[in-house]
Amino acid sequence: MTTRRSDATRAAILTAARERFAADGFERATIRAIAADARIDPSMVMRYYGNKEGLFAAAAEFDLRLPDFAGAEPTAVGEVLVRHFLERWEGDDTLLALLRAAVTQEGPAERMRAIFAGQLGPLAARLAPEADQAPLRAGLVASQMLGFALCRYVLRLPPMAGLERDEAVAWLGPTVQRYLTGPDSL
Amino acid sequence: MTTRRSDATRAAILTAARERFAADGFERATIRAIAADARIDPSMVMRYYGNKEGLFAAAAEFDLRLPDFAGAEPTAVGEVLVRHFLERWEGDDTLLALLRAAVTQEGPAERMRAIFAGQLGPLAARLAPEADQAPLRAGLVASQMLGFALCRYVLRLPPMAGLERDEAVAWLGPTVQRYLTGPDSL
DNA sequence: CGGTGTAGTCAACAGTTGTTGGCAAACGCC
DNA sequence: GGCGTTTGCCAACAACTGTTGACTACACCG
Numbered sequence: 001m002t003t004r005r006s007d008a009t010r011a012a013i014l015t016a017a018r019e020r021f022a023a024d025g026f027e028r029a030t031i032r033a034i035a036a037d038a039r040i041d042p043s044m045v046m047r048y049y050g051n052k053e054g055l056f057a058a059a060a061e062f063d064l065r066l067p068d069f070a071g072a073e074p075t076a077v078g079e080v081l082v083r084h085f086l087e088r089w090e091g092d093d094t095l096l097a098l099l100r101a102a103v104t105q106e107g108p109a110e111r112m113r114a115i116f117a118g119q120l121g122p123l124a125a126r127l128a129p130e131a132d133q134a135p136l137r138a139g140l141v142a143s144q145m146l147g148f149a150l151c152r153y154v155l156r157l158p159p160m161a162g163l164e165r166d167e168a169v170a171w172l173g174p175t176v177q178r179y180l181t182g183p184d185s186l
Numbered sequence: 187m188t189t190r191r192s193d194a195t196r197a198a199i200l201t202a203a204r205e206r207f208a209a210d211g212f213e214r215a216t217i218r219a220i221a222a223d224a225r226i227d228p229s230m231v232m233r234y235y236g237n238k239e240g241l242f243a244a245a246a247e248f249d250l251r252l253p254d255f256a257g258a259e260p261t262a263v264g265e266v267l268v269r270h271f272l273e274r275w276e277g278d279d280t281l282l283a284l285l286r287a288a289v290t291q292e293g294p295a296e297r298m299r300a301i302f303a304g305q306l307g308p309l310a311a312r313l314a315p316e317a318d319q320a321p322l323r324a325g326l327v328a329s330q331m332l333g334f335a336l337c338r339y340v341l342r343l344p345p346m347a348g349l350e351r352d353e354a355v356a357w358l359g360p361t362v363q364r365y366l367t368g369p370d371s372l
Numbered sequence: 373c374g375g376t377g378t379a380g381t382c383a384a385c386a387g388t389t390g391t392t393g394g395c396a397a398a399c400g401c402c
Numbered sequence: 403g404g405c406g407t408t409t410g411c412c413a414a415c416a417a418c419t420g421t422t423g424a425c426t427a428c429a430c431c432g
Binding site for chain 4: 191216217229232237
């Protein structure tokens with residue numbers, strides 16, 4: 001990989017884009033505003049990322065960075081996973097940008113599906129009692145974690161937005177644990 | 187209440203607005219498109235509802251219509267509530283419109299908070315072991331139900347979108363039940 | 373029948389948006 | 403040092419947006 005002279009500019013654009021997309025959503029985050037934040041001309045954005053969708057695709061690359069959980073005891077995976085998810089969410093606004101965009105744009109929605117199916121799926125596959133239930137269980141986990149993130153970071157529902165992290169882990173952990181390893185509910 | 191001659195038009199506008207807001211979100215649902223669906227001129231929308239925000243406010247009025255649960259045995263409230271929520275969601279696209287808009291607009295977000303705090307709160311207050319935990323427990327229930335709706339109806343995450351209603355109730359019911367009546371997790 | 377208010381249409385404005393092409397400066401290899 | 407390539411800025415376009423005001427037609431009431 002050769003380092004181009006414009007790499008700093010490209011990075012500044014991506015940082016500004018992530019912030020704007022996270023704060024305003026896809027449509028209300030304008031290329032002009034992003035360019036202004038990055039202190040460059042809007043046309044540079046087009047040159048480097050083609051169009052607005054390309055910019056978003058580049059800015060919203062994301063990895064949940066799920067740990068292995070090989071060492072952790074299987075009964076504590078729920079709490080560990082919830083805590084990791086919360087930290088991952090708060091340390092990076094890519095997920096917020098992704099969620100805000102995925103609600104109205106098909107591209108970001110597809111990426112969201114890929115992230116939660118592709119990264120949570122293998123974990124569920126290793127923990128689920130029956131192998132063929134892995135996607136279902138991963139989906140249930142996603143529904144609770146995304147729902148909590150929605151209420152806490154997007155809608156700012158007071159009791160959820162003000163919850164201490166430990167409290168959140170204590171409440172959500174058992175739910176996630178049951179979705180992963182609990183008995184089939186039917 | 188006198189019935190105006192224009193009531194049919196007003197209703198047509200609201201119906202079209204709900205559909206468009208639900209399908210496209212707040213910004214991408216244009217007044218022109220809504221007016222076209224309702225077969226009237228865009229300026230009528232402005233006359234009757236002031237501006238786009240006013241239109242949304244009128245179109246997104248919503249009542250969860252939570253039943254009393256006075257007769258139901260307290261241990262089954264979780265499943266009954268989840269089933270009611272799913273039916274309410276699928277029979278009316280107001281909630282979908284509200285969710286799609288609330289993610290990027292402050293007004294709709296506030297309405298969302300009001301609905302879940304104001305309508306779910308009293309139920310939680312009646313069922314929660316400790317009275318002061320009612321808002322927290324209502325918030326937790328909202329996080330799981332909204333998260334499921336997000337994955338199922340908005341992101342269309344395959345395992346959630348394809349779930350039978352009974353399966354969904356069986357999986358989510360115990361979670362909601364625990365959030366409402368389970369022991370304090372801390 | 374005449375007049376008043378309501379319902380609806382039409383055309384246009386003003387602002388914003390993504391996007392484009394041309395042109396100037398800086399860089400880096402020969 | 404010259405020259406092609408890269409980096410950047412500027413101005414503009416074309417489309418679309420919410421919104422407005424003027425004008426017509428109809429309905430209803432006296």
